[in-house]
Amino acid sequence: MNSLMQPQIILLREGTDTSQGKGQLLSNINACIAIADTIRTTLGPRGMDKLIVDSRGKVTISNDGATILKLLDIVHPAGKVLVDIARSQDAEVGDGTTSVSLFAAELLKEIKSYIEEGVSPQVIIKGFRKASQLAINKVKELAVPIEKSNPDEFREILEKCASTALSSKLVHSQKDFFKKMVVDAVLSLDQEELNEKMIGIKKIPGGAMQDSLLVEGVAFKKTFSYAGFEQQPKSFKNPKILSLNVELELKAERDNAEVRVEKVKEYQAIVDAEWKIIYDKLEKIVATGAKIVLSRLPIGDLATQYFADRDIFCAGRVLNEDLSRVIKAVGGQVQSSVNDIKPEHLGSCEYFEERQIGGERFNIFQGCPNSKTCTLVLRGGAEQFIEEVERSLHDAIMVVRRAIKSKTIVAGGGATEMEVSRYLREYSRTIEGKQQLIIAAFAKALEVIPRQIADNAGFDATDILNKLRQKHATDGNQWFGVDINSESISNNYDNFVWEPALVKINILSASTEAANLILSVDETVRNPQSEKPDAAANARARGAMMAARGRGVTRR
């Protein structure tokens, strides 16, 4: 009786959605699996692409896991974890983004039945941690160090890594062409820093992929030019280059200033003064002996013609990143004033030219003294096409960069995963308790990579996996993986399917972390959406109406 009278306690706001316990955990796992299913088919050399149209009608065609996940616009809280690890993998090593999400989802899938049976998530998490640690150690043990002493061999290794990264992309039939380009590009960088931002990528629609080229130095598109530009010389040998951050235009020196002219005579004086300011600037620039003048800010028609008269080439409104790469390549510094420019502030290069590439004219600086930068000029039939080439090359560049930095490699094509899987399975039999199951599940989840590669290529995955298991069980066959060309298995190390070990290590640790994170969540509290988009729109409309009314006759 008394209990009936007890007032109801409202703890959460009305409409709050709470779900908890095992059900919630399973639901999260399902969400992750659903997401991984979306990108599953992009893995491996026979992986397919996705065409994604966003709400603004922009089309992206991609094979890159991170890009696809980003564009899917996932709102499911657990699902977002997968997106995040894919992104962090992209940022950290640049390649393996599909693998990382796929593996994390597979871990969850393997463990799902244990959760249903009531194994505590904490036990699983502990098991996963242990397994991942063991797996990483195993990868490190397996990894083959790169021989750096022989530059030719070293280069070859890098090319192999690049071609493995490119094999699943649109450009795979041209990978021999692009791998050279990628390795050349990375090797031309400062070997200490390896800053990939110093590799400029320019996209010009038209032409075929094979028409892409690597410019050792800097290339950028012709900037907006004024009348008189065509009369400037378009090629130089050993020019001096001046980079400015100065506007070279006849204009008001101060925006808000006003001159009060007292007498008619003064009128001319003011005009002359203004002209003098700009001419002073131009004279100073010419006096430095620079033959090429670049500026981040506009170079007006007056200056363009002035330079044309003196056989100087100029380009205004050069993009910031282009200008900084020019500086890196040719030396010198960006000047924010034209006063006191000393010879050491100028850069130089062996050859400069304005050249027509496809439908665009490009400014190309070649033979730069401290060439720590290069430019990839990509060609292709359609815009989306070039964009995908760019993404693919980015992956390859990152892999090569990683290979130089981490100095060890492993075999790809599922070989490493199979070997680690075998090792873990054997290890799991030596321990007792639930951990045995968990580590075995981890081992099984690792097999998803070779299985998916085979599946995507249209092979019988079970068949291939059994062959692989058998090979890996015998000694000395640790590098056997899926062979796409013969629809069978082969020693992928001998076939030069190589990847930096770091990529694998990062996949293992990131996926385990993500899986653990999802497993450790047992309750989701979702606040009611404070403002639904519709409601917001309505509110705005209502607000506008009220404002309109407010503007009318004042009430009361």
Added chain:
Amino acid sequence: MSGNAVYATDEYGRPFIIIREQGKKTRLTGLDAMKSHILAAKTVANIVKSSLGPKGLDKILISPDGDITVTNDGATILDQMEVEHQIAKLLVQLSKSQDDEIGDGTTGVVAGALLEQAEALLDRGIHPIRIADGYERACNIAVQHLEKVSDVIEFDKDHTENLFKTAKTSLGSKIVSKCHDQFAKMAVDAVLSVADLERKDVDFELIKIDGKLGGSLVDSRLVYGVIIDKDMSHPQMPKEIKDAKIAILTCPFEPPKPKTKHKLDITSVEEYKKLQSYEMEKFEEMVKQVKDCGANLAICQWGFDDEANHLLYQNNLPACRWVGGPEIELIAIATNGRIVPRFEELSPEKLGHAGIVREISFGTTKDRMLVIEECANTRAVTIFVRGGNKMIIDEAKRSLNDAICAVRNLVRDNRIVYGGGAAEISCALEIQKHADEISSIEQYAMRSFASALESVPLALAENSGLSPIETLAEVQSRQVKENNPRLGVDCNLTGNNDMRDQFVYDPLISKRQQYLLATQLVKMILKIDDVIMSGEIDA
């Protein structure tokens, strides 16, 4: 899979939302996606098919604003159609980028045919990427073969017959075929006058194509100089100036003004008078400066008021005002003059020279144009197109552009292959020969590639009113028997199939590009197995 993007339910059957607004997204996966792409691409390709070849027909396109375009140019047709489908858009982009690059091309047809063939292969259950790989291999063979069958044609400044013939081929299918020779000659002369034969570079910015309504196509001509759509500022100024010395000015004919904001308070009558006399003085000074440096024509980027105009007239200095920036530049290049930013800097060296500057008027209209000819530097040229209506002029301009591009391609690389489907048939035969040597599934894809190439001569024959299959079979067998890769479809019904005798040339780079681009596009389309589309955002 349902139409929804990702649809999953948890253990209790509650659906969960993974993707934002997933109800509004549509998704197409697997074979369905590919089939839909192929259908779209095929539809687009079929539209341009009938415009192929010298007997190809034109299309009328009406824009949303009611503007009418009549054209035969594949890229223009696709561009104006404003297709919606994503894959079709890719095709449009492809043909557009090829148009930008080489100015001509039937890429769409090849790509469409390739996809059509791929559909049959997909039905047989061949993995799309194997098909793509096969195409790629076939394309490599085709490109190598093209280089083998290519011929080098010789030309120099004095011997332009071969260039002329190439231009004629390019113009063959266009509306201007009425004055075929004339247009071809104009295109060749225009390119050669701006080409840098040593660097093999042709700067298109120096060729201007201008059009004016009225007259007929025959009245079109090439002007070694510049035409500007302006007239003399004063109607009584001379209409013709011989041995003109031109002052090219980018400052207005008025008292100079400071750029900084300024204010002049006039407090008394004297001040006002002073101002007036100052302005008068300035005008006179300016005119004097121009005259002193020896100029007998002033071309001004900006305007000048009637007072100045009158003064100029009185001082016998013809002038032209409101000439746009690019024209100013062209004039400067053509006349070897320098652009002068203010009057103080005028000097005799900076003047441009032209043999004759005259104002031409057309028919009974009051339209006048200024022609600057016999310039000091002949590198800037203008092609002036006349025509009965705007549509014809526009189409003539496009055709000329194609022809100019074709000639330019030869300047860049003087290897050619034979048109009229000859190159395609020859490549198809070569690919078929190689296909039999391949043991894997790619063999099928390569054969399909060969049949896809045959769609070009087929379409050509069909458009020319020949029986397509019969013609193709005949030419094919003759190519094999006579071992002559120059045999093609005889579109003009001359009774001779040898394209060398008919002078039907195509630049090698253009053909090569066509194959490469089409293959790449097809490959890209075949690789897509999943399409996720966001719904429209509700306003």
